[in-house]
Amino acid sequence: MKVLISTDKLSKHYGKGGEIKAVDELDLEVYEGETFGLLGPNGAGKTTTVRLLNCIIKPTSGTATLNGDDILKDETEVKRVTGLLAESPGLYEKLSAYEFLEFMGALYDVPKDILPERIDNLLKLFGLHDRRDYLLEGYSRGMKQKILIAAALIHDPPILFLDEPTSMLDPRASLMVKDLIKKLANSAGKTIFICSHILPVVEELCDRIGIINQGRLVAVGTVDEIIAQTGTKTLEEAFITITGGVEEKELLAWREQKSANA
Numbered sequence: 001m002k003v004l005i006s007t008d009k010l011s012k013h014y015g016k017g018g019e020i021k022a023v024d025e026l027d028l029e030v031y032e033g034e035t036f037g038l039l040g041p042n043g044a045g046k047t048t049t050v051r052l053l054n055c056i057i058k059p060t061s062g063t064a065t066l067n068g069d070d071i072l073k074d075e076t077e078v079k080r081v082t083g084l085l086a087e088s089p090g091l092y093e094k095l096s097a098y099e100f101l102e103f104m105g106a107l108y109d110v111p112k113d114i115l116p117e118r119i120d121n122l123l124k125l126f127g128l129h130d131r132r133d134y135l136l137e138g139y140s141r142g143m144k145q146k147i148l149i150a151a152a153l154i155h156d157p158p159i160l161f162l163d164e165p166t167s168m169l170d171p172r173a174s175l176m177v178k179d180l181i182k183k184l185a186n187s188a189g190k191t192i193f194i195c196s197h198i199l200p201v202v203e204e205l206c207d208r209i210g211i212i213n214q215g216r217l218v219a220v221g222t223v224d225e226i227i228a229q230t231g232t233k234t235l236e237e238a239f240i241t242i243t244g245g246v247e248e249k250e251l252l253a254w255r256e257q258k259s260a261n262a
């Protein structure tokens with residue numbers, strides 16, 4: 001299997017003395033065509049990792065390659081092979097869906113002669129073709145999320161990063177977006193990197209997951225492998241065991257006792 005994303009002791013530290021280790025010597029590999037989930041509690045370093053891998057911020061030390069291109073040396077190439085749905089992206093509400101995608105296409109240097117067809121195909125794939133000329137301000141949150149994912153795909157990158165793609169969505173919109181992600185993974189053959197703390201989303205969509213805690217990768221593998229590694233029964237328990245302190249372990253023990261008594 002071809003490794004498409006590879007990080008080498010990737011680190012990003014914040015604070016005066018670098019005391020906040022947002023990402024700390026991360027070593028991670030993502031294979032071509034897989035859907036990989038980076039899972040971790042709030043503040044674990046997921047968004048920072050994604051921002052590093054998309055050349056939005058520079059590492060304190062270490063590096064990473066995407067499709068063989070180095071984030072420190074080949075920024076232009078890296079940006080060409082990656083698309084990003086950011087955690088809190090901006091959207092131009094006064095543009096129509098079509099205009100927004102046209103704008104994003106220009107930003108990513110998509111050739112003018114192929115852009116209209118690309119936009120049409122994306123709008124059809126996302127089921128938004130009939131709304132293409134309506135202003136985005138009138139779109140629901142789920143529809144906006146779909147347009148933002150379409151925008152991340154406008155330059156047809158092989159790798160798509162999705163930072164919390166469903167966390168703000170209701171169950172119906174979330175289902176819509178999850179189906180779309182599956183379609184992108186299966187029919188379009190994209191390599192997808194999802195950050196989330198919503199366990200069922202990751203369980204449903206991802207071939208492999210990595211668990212990050214305080215900037216460090218603490219587990220990696222399939223859901224079953226991670227459950228086996230931790231000697232737990234569910235991903236939820238594994239997650240709490242791996243990322244939690246003493247209190248969380250007590251909580252688990254209490255829950256187990258409760259179910260044993262029930």
Ligand SMILES: Nc1ncnc2c1ncn2[C@@H]1O[C@H](COP(=O)(O)OP(=O)(O)OP(=O)(O)O)[C@@H](O)[C@H]1O
Pocket residue numbers: 014015020021022040041042043044045046047048049087197
């Ligand atoms: N620009 C910044 N300046 C200072 N500290 C930062 C900055 N960006 C991130 N951090 C810190 O780095 C750590 C990791 O943050 P990050 O946003 O990567 O976490 P996350 O896993 O995405 O969390 P969440 O699930 O809440 O989105 C946190 O302690 C955060 O406060």
Ligand SMILES: [Mg+2]
Pocket residue numbers: 046047048087163
């Ligand atoms: Mg985040």
